[in-house]
Amino acid sequence: MKQNYDLLVIGGGPGGAVAARTAAEKGFSVCMVEKRPAIGVPIRCAEGIGKDVLSEFITPDSKFISAEIKRARLVAPDSTSMMLESEMAGSKVGYILDRKVFDRELAWQAADAGADVFVKTRASAPIIVGGEVKGATLEHCGTRREVHADIVIAADGVESKFSRWCGMNTTVPVREIMSSVQYLMTDIDIDPHTTVFFLGNEVAPQGYLWIFPKGERSANVGIGISGKKSGAGHRARDYLDRFVSATFPEGKTIECVVGGVSVCKPLECTVADGLMVIGDAARVVDPLTGGGIYNAMFTGKLAVEVAEKAIEAGNFSKSALMDYDTRWRESFMGKAIARNYQIKEYFVTLSDEKLNALIQSASKMNLSEFSTLALIKELIRRNPKLLTELAALRASLG
């Protein structure tokens, strides 16, 4: 470990690894630190990602893909179900990853590109000089050292501390944390190419319960509920256990995954003097789906592209880094977050009766574009009253 780098990346998930890889490919000296002893574990993810967006960052490879997804099924509170298919029925629309291998592969690529990588190494405090972030104190197995960098990229996930230490407000509102539990189950009857989403206030209040295939007879079976709805006796785990014992009584759980997923608005500002915040730490998770892998990788790459200009200009001030904040908000991803936030805010108000009616309106949908936006637009086409119920929804759909 050197004492000085161009860039210091805190966190070794997909966002941090893509940032480190991009920086190394551009010829910068970059150091990525991961507080855990291994990259990619423990899993804190349902592992789903769209087909197209994955290949923007990595060539899809069977070694980190557990399942190919061809369709999705939405199940209403009254058990009515609706199948979502691509117009090209049978074509794959997404993947369920094996994050343990996927994250490791990305970190590997970052290292191969020339990034320094350290595990079991925790940033315990920022180095702040004249109000500007200039590095971090790093702790590794009882040793402590100061590492200086022109720019620090905080990629420290949902439990992010670094940007808070630098003065940012990162607190997620209680109602907007999805309190989540997932079992990797095996020996269960599933459709290995269909993701299933269960909706309803009895099943998963203000969230959803999912079955994401991991193989012919294996799946991530998980749930996220609003923190507001969580409490003693009615936690995410209680809901999931009830579902699992009723649906897969003979299934075997080979891994228990826990986590929090933020579905709030992104941080008010994702840069400060010498600091850029990416991925879950920036709260750029899709508020409707809870998906965050792509958004983390997207912001990781973009942050380094903006950092490159700042380094060339020798100016690491907030205003010099602001282009990152502006550009991700204006991007397809940023606009999708803003729009899906409005849609999420509407959906959490829906009663089970309304959810039933919505899903009953379509037992099958063939979407030209397989996305949540395409789904919402089609639901609105079939239920025009939806638009009159929420003006913000109309505005956000353009």
Added chain:
Amino acid sequence: MLQVHRDICGYCGCCVSVCPEGALELIDAYLVVGEECTGCGICAKVCPLGALEVVDEAEL
């Protein structure tokens, strides 16, 4: 004060994200409660597993 039931905790960091005081930190596989903790109980509410409990200090 906040008590962490380590046998239940899944060290996921869900609680860290909602703490209004920034009093919690997930260090590798254990949760640290800082002096800033006010015992408000928000973390205990959102914990997916029920590993956190606000207890009366006098009872300990």
